[in-house]
Amino acid sequence: MKVNNIIDTFLNPKSVAVIGASKNPLKGGHRILKNLIANNFKGDIYPVNINSTGKVLGLEFKKSVLDIENDLDVVVFYVPNQSIPTILEECVQKGVKGAIIEASGFEEVGNKGLELRDQIVDITENFSKIRIVGPNCMGLTRIDGDSDNEDKGGFFTSFLVFNEYKRGNIAIISQSGMLNGGYFTHLVTKYPYLGFRYICTIGNKMDLSELEFLDYFLSDPEIKVIAMYLESFKDPRKFIKLCEKAKDLQNKTIILTKGGLTSQGQKSTISHTASLSENSKLTEATIKQSGIIQARNFYDLFEFARTFSWMYATNKTLPKHGGVAQIFGSGGAGTISADLTMQYGLKLPLFKEETYSVLVDLFPEWMPPNKFAFVDIWPALEKAMTIGINPGDIIRKVYATLLEEPEIEGIFNMLFCSKQFRVVNDVNYLIDIISTYPKPVFLFLVGEYDEVRLVTQQLSKHSIPSFSNLEDMVKNFRILLQDSNKKLIK
Amino acid sequence: MKVNNIIDTFLNPKSVAVIGASKNPLKGGHRILKNLIANNFKGDIYPVNINSTGKVLGLEFKKSVLDIENDLDVVVFYVPNQSIPTILEECVQKGVKGAIIEASGFEEVGNKGLELRDQIVDITENFSKIRIVGPNCMGLTRIDGDSDNEDKGGFFTSFLVFNEYKRGNIAIISQSGMLNGGYFTHLVTKYPYLGFRYICTIGNKMDLSELEFLDYFLSDPEIKVIAMYLESFKDPRKFIKLCEKAKDLQNKTIILTKGGLTSQGQKSTISHTASLSENSKLTEATIKQSGIIQARNFYDLFEFARTFSWMYATNKTLPKHGGVAQIFGSGGAGTISADLTMQYGLKLPLFKEETYSVLVDLFPEWMPPNKFAFVDIWPALEKAMTIGINPGDIIRKVYATLLEEPEIEGIFNMLFCSKQFRVVNDVNYLIDIISTYPKPVFLFLVGEYDEVRLVTQQLSKHSIPSFSNLEDMVKNFRILLQDSNKKLIK
Numbered sequence: 006m007k008v009n010n011i012i013d014t015f016l017n018p019k020s021v022a023v024i025g026a027s028k029n030p031l032k033g034g035h036r037i038l039k040n041l042i043a044n045n046f047k048g049d050i051y052p053v054n055i056n057s058t059g060k061v062l063g064l065e066f067k068k069s070v071l072d073i074e075n076d077l078d079v080v081v082f083y084v085p086n087q088s089i090p091t092i093l094e095e096c097v098q099k100g101v102k103g104a105i106i107e108a109s110g111f112e113e114v115g116n117k118g119l120e121l122r123d124q125i126v127d128i129t130e131n132f133s134k135i136r137i138v139g140p141n142c143m144g145l146t147r148i149d150g151d152s153d154n155e156d157k158g159g160f161f162t163s164f165l166v167f168n169e170y171k172r173g174n175i176a177i178i179s180q181s182g183m184l185n186g187g188y189f190t191h192l193v194t195k196y197p198y199l200g201f202r203y204i205c206t207i208g209n210k211m212d213l214s215e216l217e218f219l220d221y222f223l224s225d226p227e228i229k230v231i232a233m234y235l236e237s238f239k240d241p242r243k244f245i246k247l248c249e250k251a252k253d254l255q256n257k258t259i260i261l262t263k264g265g266l267t268s269q270g271q272k273s274t275i276s277h278t279a280s281l282s283e284n285s286k287l288t289e290a291t292i293k294q295s296g297i298i299q300a301r302n303f304y305d306l307f308e309f310a311r312t313f314s315w316m317y318a319t320n321k322t323l324p325k326h327g328g329v330a331q332i333f334g335s336g337g338a339g340t341i342s343a344d345l346t347m348q349y350g351l352k353l354p355l356f357k358e359e360t361y362s363v364l365v366d367l368f369p370e371w372m373p374p375n376k377f378a379f380v381d382i383w384p385a386l387e388k389a390m391t392i393g394i395n396p397g398d399i400i401r402k403v404y405a406t407l408l409e410e411p412e413i414e415g416i417f418n419m420l421f422c423s424k425q426f427r428v429v430n431d432v433n434y435l436i437d438i439i440s441t442y443p444k445p446v447f448l449f450l451v452g453e454y455d456e457v458r459l460v461t462q463q464l465s466k467h468s469i470p471s472f473s474n475l476e477d478m479v480k481n482f483r484i485l486l487q488d489s490n491k492k493l494i495k
Numbered sequence: 496m497k498v499n500n501i502i503d504t505f506l507n508p509k510s511v512a513v514i515g516a517s518k519n520p521l522k523g524g525h526r527i528l529k530n531l532i533a534n535n536f537k538g539d540i541y542p543v544n545i546n547s548t549g550k551v552l553g554l555e556f557k558k559s560v561l562d563i564e565n566d567l568d569v570v571v572f573y574v575p576n577q578s579i580p581t582i583l584e585e586c587v588q589k590g591v592k593g594a595i596i597e598a599s600g601f602e603e604v605g606n607k608g609l610e611l612r613d614q615i616v617d618i619t620e621n622f623s624k625i626r627i628v629g630p631n632c633m634g635l636t637r638i639d640g641d642s643d644n645e646d647k648g649g650f651f652t653s654f655l656v657f658n659e660y661k662r663g664n665i666a667i668i669s670q671s672g673m674l675n676g677g678y679f680t681h682l683v684t685k686y687p688y689l690g691f692r693y694i695c696t697i698g699n700k701m702d703l704s705e706l707e708f709l710d711y712f713l714s715d716p717e718i719k720v721i722a723m724y725l726e727s728f729k730d731p732r733k734f735i736k737l738c739e740k741a742k743d744l745q746n747k748t749i750i751l752t753k754g755g756l757t758s759q760g761q762k763s764t765i766s767h768t769a770s771l772s773e774n775s776k777l778t779e780a781t782i783k784q785s786g787i788i789q790a791r792n793f794y795d796l797f798e799f800a801r802t803f804s805w806m807y808a809t810n811k812t813l814p815k816h817g818g819v820a821q822i823f824g825s826g827g828a829g830t831i832s833a834d835l836t837m838q839y840g841l842k843l844p845l846f847k848e849e850t851y852s853v854l855v856d857l858f859p860e861w862m863p864p865n866k867f868a869f870v871d872i873w874p875a876l877e878k879a880m881t882i883g884i885n886p887g888d889i890i891r892k893v894y895a896t897l898l899e900e901p902e903i904e905g906i907f908n909m910l911f912c913s914k915q916f917r918v919v920n921d922v923n924y925l926i927d928i929i930s931t932y933p934k935p936v937f938l939f940l941v942g943e944y945d946e947v948r949l950v951t952q953q954l955s956k957h958s959i960p961s962f963s964n965l966e967d968m969v970k971n972f973r974i975l976l977q978d979s980n981k982k983l984i985k
Contacts, residue, residue: 114862117861181830183827187913190943191942191943191944269869272865273869274826302966304965337672337726338793340763343759343763344754344763347760379763381766451678452677475792475793476795
């Protein structure tokens with residue numbers, strides 16, 4: 006069976022059975038079923054439980070997969086580890102193509118778990134009879150339509166029921182179930198305009214691993230961003246080879262958070278997914294050769310994913326040399342931003358003669374603009390108001406001037422968000438300008454917390470990234486440069 | 496005049512005049528007046544404007560400070576730079592003790608500004624006749640009572656009117672006006688349970704600088720945390736000496752964000768506050784000798800300030816060796832946290848025999864706890880629920896066991912926040928335990944965004960720090976260690 010075919014079956018099954026389905030809403034087996042039904046899974050769904058009769062959520066219980074008459078593509082196991090071998094034998098007998106095993110208690114618990122693993126290898130004839138995702142995972146998610154749309158839903162096998170999500174260009178591959186659980190809930194409520202297409206938790210990766218999923222996503226043109234959390238590489242050489250393939254594709258970015266970089270983290274990966282994690286040096290070398298982006302923590306992983314997702318969604322041109330201009334209303338914030346810009350390998354270029362002369366006209370004589378791409382816009386706005394010009398026109402003019410200068414590849418703009426000053430800081434015209442030009446513009450928001458959140462959402466709707474930490478802003482621009490440079494040096 | 500006396504006058508004046516007061520609510524001179532009145536300044540307030548007559552906000556305009564009959568402690572200038580010398584002469588004649596000059600257009604604009612500066616030096620007889628805060632600043636704030644209390648208010652001279660604030664143990668000294676403006680608004684709405692006592696923006700520090708304010712706050716027992724933003728050191732030696740004084744005081748922590756570490760940042764500080772900023776090496780050396788905490792950006796500056804403020808407010812014992820325990824429900828988050836813990840120089844100690852045996856009893860046989868201070872609590876909770884024990888009791892027991900082990904100096908605890916699971920994740924009992932023990936406990940929150948915010952506020956009320964980025968959590972614990980170690984090595 007070609008690898009991509011089996012991943013395709015796992016992500017787009019025509020039928021699925023939930024082993025360990027339960028009437029008790031507190032049990033995971035109940036919630037998996039609910040997740041499938043509530044999110045409109047279009048194929049056949051079979052609740053299976055040897056101890057149950059009657060119906061659950063409107064569906065008839067089966068005692069065994071062997072009682073199912075039709076073909077069965079995928080089963081999801083939510084039963085204790087010990088009971089899996091017997092049921093898995095029945096799955097093989099039934100001709101089931103793939104099993105997602107969510108239960109833990111395998112390689113990660115030592116000898117008893119390793120025995121179980123050996124049994125599974127035997128039963129599946131070394132995974133030739135049926136392929137395995139997991140064990141010790143939180144299932145797979147495919148999002149076909151946004152949760153607030155009529156065509157909402159897809160294929161949802163987490164034991165946490167998802168109510169909110171948006172379809173988009175991100176795929177997640179993770180050895181942590183959290184990313185198809187509580188953390189995913191966090192992401193979709195924190196970034197309500199960020200879209201995901203697949204989430205694949207691979208747990209101990211007894212059979213299928215990051216390699217097969219990565220390969221699959223590389224050939225899916227809808228997927229632009231692949232965000233990964235790994236505790237070990239299944240095969241570093243193959244991983245590097247696949248990532249090199251991504252370099253040749255213009256619109257693919259891979260971001261990785263690697264767990265187990267230190268001895269404490271390594272102890273943790275062993276007890277979590279039985280991963281013998283590579284240490285930080287080996288990981289660094291692998292990532293360097295792969296030419297992918299590393300994120301130190303989950304927060305960065307998804308800030309980066311958001312940034313790339315939106316840059317692709319709005320067809321922005323990624324920076325190639327790192328020239329950026331900043332428009333700031335505060336000298337202090339501007340200073341720190343300028344420092345960070347340099348610390349992160351970016352630069353604020355000197356203005357060309359023509360550019361500078363355009364700016365000079367907008368500024369009062371007593372406070373001319375800087376000669377390098379750091380615009381303290383406040384004096385220009387004051388001048389405009391004094392002579393009765395709409396400040397918005399000035400901002401538009403400054404933006405246009407900066408964005409038309411070739412050495413400037415993007416803009417950092419500080420915005421003060423306040424109910425009192427909402428009229429002054431109307432962001433709609435900003436959204437217009439930013440959407441007109443192919444260069445990325447990132448915003449740094451300060452001011453009243455609720456107002457910052459409101460503006461964040463307004464900008465998010467148009468896929469414009471904003472930040473409330475200057476360093477996050479600079480760091481997220483820096484990775485755009487890193488990614489585009491990696492793609493140049495093949 | 497003793498330095499502390501003049502700072503005392505600036506922060507606690509009995510009378511204040513606003514030069515440039517205006518009837519026009521869009522003008523800064525109007526808003527400064529409003530800020531004083533709306534926030535119940537208890538002394539006399541005089542609006543002064545040579546071009547105005549009648550009343551503003553219920554107060555009679557004066558043409559000049561010389562028209563004021565009573566003594567005048569402090570004047571606030573909100574008039575164009577050019578008109579300042581003449582008025583300042585009148586202030587000297589009147590015997591005003593201090594002037595806060597908010598106008599810009601001095602040293603930072605070059606020759607014309609330097610001429611103005613020289614005039615001011617002459618008029619003030621080298622600042623012997625009247626002391627200056629600024630120019631190019633956003634005034635001073637003293638908070639006497641919370642904004643939602645009857646005794647709200649204090650002394651407010653920013654041209655941004657503040658409506659929300661809480662009195663507390665933090666003092667800010669800043670060369671950026673933003674910290675007594677839009678960014679302060681951000682802080683008080685982001686951290687509604689974080690209290691501040693003073694905010695002092697010092698601008699170009701033509702006369703008074705960070706040194707005098709720092710000295711003043713070091714001798715004020717109410718101030719525990721001094722958060723600073725500087726673009727240059729007025730006198731590095733004196734600065735170091737003052738900071739060394741803080742080491743001898745048990746309950747003082749100084750945190751500094753320094754602008755102008757790079758050549759781009761230095762260009763910026765020159766045009767902002769005319770500061771010839773020290774580069775990163777000199778700054779590093781000064782900070783190292785000072786034994787203070789450095790924050791790379793404003794976000795960290797105030798996360799750190801919050802952490803210390805709350806540790807002092809709840810009388811927590813700061814870690815001395817860096818031993819910490821983590822209680823996590825996700826192996827992935829736990830792994831990254833373990834890695835970060837080590838990367839930041841902290842450690843997860845091995846349990847003592849007794850401690851481990853207590854934990855073993857709480858865990859199911861198939862999933863014993865780790866032998867080092869990384870507790871995946873989920874199996875213990877499952878066991879509890881199976882045998883009908885309240886999961887809260889287990890959490891309490893785990894906490895108590897960990898917090899009683901001497902090598903463990905604090906806890907990192909992950910919490911999943913979800914409306915669905917609110918009953919399971921009731922944080923009140925957690926708050927009880929955390930408040931009982933003198934060791935710091937930091938929480939990492941994931942789950943639904945609004946629910947995360949709700950829990951954040953619940954914890955904040957009790958001065959318990961929470962984070963949605965693992966690295967922030969670890970970094971904030973790390974600085975506690977750094978601070979307590981600096982105080983040990985005198």
